[in-house]
Amino acid sequence: MPLLWPLLNNGLDVYPEFLAPAPAGQRPSFEDELARLRATPGGAVRASLRRVFGDGPCPQCATALDEDPPGGLRLIVAELITTRPAKPSS
DSSP: OTTHHHHHSSSSSOOOGGGSOOOSSSSOOHHHHHHHHHTOOHHHHHHHHHHHHTTSOOOHHHHHHHHOHHHHHHHHHHHHHHHSOOOOOO
């Protein structure tokens, strides 16, 4: 996960909160949560990145996400979809 992993495993004690918001309700579907992530406003993404990384060094993916929040979020969601384990068959 070249985009998501550096945001989470960043050597700090925090990560951008838009990546793991409180669920909108009890037991939301994976797809609903991905839609919420994808719909995060650009201002919220940028503010979160600044709170986490400040003026210090940040991963290149954070810089790209800051420059194009909707595009970056689409790519992160695509990473999550492609790395999601298959559901066990019933």
